[in-house]
């Protein structure tokens with residue numbers, strides 16, 4: 589079992605901005621969702637974990653090794669799947685993986701061959717090994733991304749907004765693949781999409797303004813809101829009244845009708861009691877901390 593233990597982490601950028609404020613997290617094998625709006629500090633946290641920048645204070649231990657001091661240890665055990673690789677060189681899938689494997693330090697040729705074949709089969713791209721990666725569809729590129737992240741048998745994989753740009757079928761296939769992998773390693777999924785966390789993660793945290801606002805199992809966090817989520821269709825001119833009178837956690841247009849959602853422990857006359865979902869957890873936590 590791998591473990592990533594972050595204790596009282598702080599990061600202040602040179603311009604004085606506190607991007608990480610006293611974050612503590614304990615992450616084990618499985619998929620961990622790091623959910624927060626744009627600018628919440630997710631990238632700052634990821635970059636600090638992988639050793640691209642040093643925290644101002646606090647500790648990060650990976651399998652009991654202090655990786656702030658020994659960042660090589662995490663780099664050796666890390667797989668990274670960025671949101672977008674940018675432009676692919678005009679090289680076929682096999683050769684590109686071979687090149688990345690060399691960069692990752694897999695110096696034995698036979699070992700490289702075995703790993704590349706194994707991984708291309710695992711992500712269902714073995715038949716396309718001679719095809720240039722820039723000609724792949726979005727889903728194939730994402731699966732290729734997973735294969736490159738898995739080269740060298742990493743113990744921790746960091747994935748940034750993985751399903752952006754995938755169609756629903758590709759998204760399902762990709763999600764199944766990630767969830768298969770995560771039984772033996774830590775996978776941290778950084779995203780602003782509640783949907784991805786809901787589908788994939790057994791543990792999650794919601795962060796904003798550099799702080800952790802809530803951590804737990806998605807199911808348990810949803811359960812906490814049972815009997816407290818109320819919704820109502822209103823007209824736009826009433827919105828201000830409802831916002832000042834109730835704790836409105838979200839508003840959305842449903843068939844051109846404005847619907848508000850309110851979190852309240854007390855019964856609300858004229859509202860419908862609604863089954864809580866993870867979006868309610870997310871918006872409720874964010875609205876408490878704005």
Ligand SMILES: Nc1ncnc2c1ncn2[C@@H]1O[C@H](COP(=O)(O)OP(=O)(O)OP(=O)(O)O)[C@@H](O)[C@H]1O
Pocket residue numbers: 601602603605607624625626627628629630631632633780
């Ligand atoms: N090098 C830097 N110097 C100063 N401020 C920075 C630096 N990098 C990021 N920030 C600020 O830190 C805050 C958090 O940014 P960060 O990129 O970590 O957020 P994020 O949650 O990953 O958002 P996104 O999903 O938009 O990438 C932002 O307000 C950003 O402007």
